[in-house]
Amino acid sequence: MGPAAPPGPWPPRSAYLHIPFCHRRCFYCDFAVVPLGDKADGASSGSIARYLEQLLAEIAAAPEGPPLSTVYVGGGTPSMLTPAQLGQLLAALRARFGLAPGAELSLEMDPASFDQVRLAGYLAAGVTRVSLGGQSFDDAVLERLGRRHRRADLLQAAAWLAAAQRRGDLASWSLDLIQGLPGQDLAAWDAQLAQAIAQGPPHLSVYDLIVEPGTVFERLERRGQLDLPDADLAADLMEHTGRRLAAAGYGHYEISNYAWPGHASRHNRVYWSGAGWWGFGLGATSAPWGERLARPRTREAYGAWLEQQRGAEGVAGATGPGAAAAAGEAAGEALAGMPFDERVLVGLRRREGVRLERLAAAAGLGAAELASLLERWRPYRERGLLRAEGGRWRLSDPEGLALSNAVLRELLEWWEERDGRDRPGD
Numbered sequence: 001m002g003p004a005a006p007p008g009p010w011p012p013r014s015a016y017l018h019i020p021f022c023h024r025r026c027f028y029c030d031f032a033v034v035p036l037g038d039k040a041d042g043a044s045s046g047s048i049a050r051y052l053e054q055l056l057a058e059i060a061a062a063p064e065g066p067p068l069s070t071v072y073v074g075g076g077t078p079s080m081l082t083p084a085q086l087g088q089l090l091a092a093l094r095a096r097f098g099l100a101p102g103a104e105l106s107l108e109m110d111p112a113s114f115d116q117v118r119l120a121g122y123l124a125a126g127v128t129r130v131s132l133g134g135q136s137f138d139d140a141v142l143e144r145l146g147r148r149h150r151r152a153d154l155l156q157a158a159a160w161l162a163a164a165q166r167r168g169d170l171a172s173w174s175l176d177l178i179q180g181l182p183g184q185d186l187a188a189w190d191a192q193l194a195q196a197i198a199q200g201p202p203h204l205s206v207y208d209l210i211v212e213p214g215t216v217f218e219r220l221e222r223r224g225q226l227d228l229p230d231a232d233l234a235a236d237l238m239e240h241t242g243r244r245l246a247a248a249g250y251g252h253y254e255i256s257n258y259a260w261p262g263h264a265s266r267h268n269r270v271y272w273s274g275a276g277w278w279g280f281g282l283g284a285t286s287a288p289w290g291e292r293l294a295r296p297r298t299r300e301a302y303g304a305w306l307e308q309q310r311g312a313e314g315v316a317g318a319t320g321p322g323a324a325a326a327a328g329e330a331a332g333e334a335l336a337g338m339p340f341d342e343r344v345l346v347g348l349r350r351r352e353g354v355r356l357e358r359l360a361a362a363a364g365l366g367a368a369e370l371a372s373l374l375e376r377w378r379p380y381r382e383r384g385l386l387r388a389e390g391g392r393w394r395l396s397d398p399e400g401l402a403l404s405n406a407v408l409r410e411l412l413e414w415w416e417e418r419d420g421r422d423r424p425g426d
């Protein structure tokens with residue numbers, strides 16, 4: 001059992017759980033995801049099973065808090081989990097915090113990643129709201145986006161969700177669409193909106209395509225192969241969306257979100273209201289007392305972060321009040337008996353980074369020695385993967401963290417060479 005939470009201005013009543021697995025990475029996506037292949041499933045994947053163990057441990061070690069009013073299981077593709085696996089996660093939240101009566105339990109699902117039996121299992125586990133990642137009703141567009149599902153999968157999934165809502169088994173559901181796609185004009189976009197409205201989702205999320213660094217779309221854009229709408233057309237598309245959805249009875253309650261009366265996402269409102277929330281899992285951000293803490297975005301870094309929380313002060317400490325500022329200091333104290341290289345190694349694996357100069361001084365290293373370590377790291381510093389900010393040295397997220405092994409290997413080699421110099425008799 002984790003420690004009791006100190007009183008805070010915003011006791012969190014919401015939790016976000018990140019499931020990072022997808023079948024494949026879509027061409028526009030830069031989320032914290034782990035592609036496992038088209039056939040992967042929670043029932044057979046050891047990778048998913050191991051991650052769920054980490055997630056359950058992180059939840060179990062969280063500080064106490066009031067019962068949750070909203071839970072959002074996002075990803076990634078959470079519908080790769082079996083209903084039993086999802087049930088385990090919800091049971092862990094129930095055990096740690098409790099669930100308030102009428103709590104909104106949202107699950108992101110992708111077409112072609114579930115069938116009716118699986119949907120029924122999720123509903124039996126307690127899911128009250130589904131967010132369906134449709135994105136487009138056009139097969140050629142879905143293919144160009146690198147999506148795995150096709151129009152027929154989307155229509156089928158939407159029909160199952162609408163039927164579940166009519167039966168009263170599902171309180172609400174949402175459909176995601178992307179606007180501003182390559183080659184999209186007003187007529188094509190209007191046809192997309194018409195098909196979305198026809199499925200009867202009580203909630204629609206309409207996102208603008210953003211070309212993110214490191215994605216396939218970015219490469220295509222650099223080569224001039226992405227025919228994106230210009231600024232005027234993009235503005236027209238957005239304006240048209242608002243008018244079209246308003247005429248269909250959807251209120252525009254947030255920049256990307258539209259809902260029938262009574263169907264706005266309660267969980268989304270938490271993010272915008274300034275209330276706190278718990279976050280669990282790789283890449284998840286938590287803000288339990290208004291102070292944000294983002295977890296590492298790679299599996300290796302997340303595993304190391306969890307280990308470190310266990311070794312230092314418990315995961316609870318990393319999510320409790322003052323965590324973001326205090327975590328590095330606390331770890332430094334807990335690691336006081338370690339040699340310099342290990343303390344730096346542990347510190348650099350943390351998002352908070354490490355006070356390198358302070359550790360060097362404590363270890364009796366001179367300015368020239370510290371300069372020789374920084375020289376060793378010069379290639380990483382020049383690429384912005386490792387940098388000093390606010391008195392701390394940090395690996396950038398995610399590029400630096402992804403290359404953390406190379407940076408840390410340089411550190412260990414530098415330390416061994418230095419150690420050898422110090423002990424000529426060895």
Ligand code: SF4
Pocket residue numbers: 021022023024025026029030031033075076077110133
């Ligand atoms: S399914 Fe969603 S999270 Fe997964 S790669 Fe595609 S856009 Fe990203």
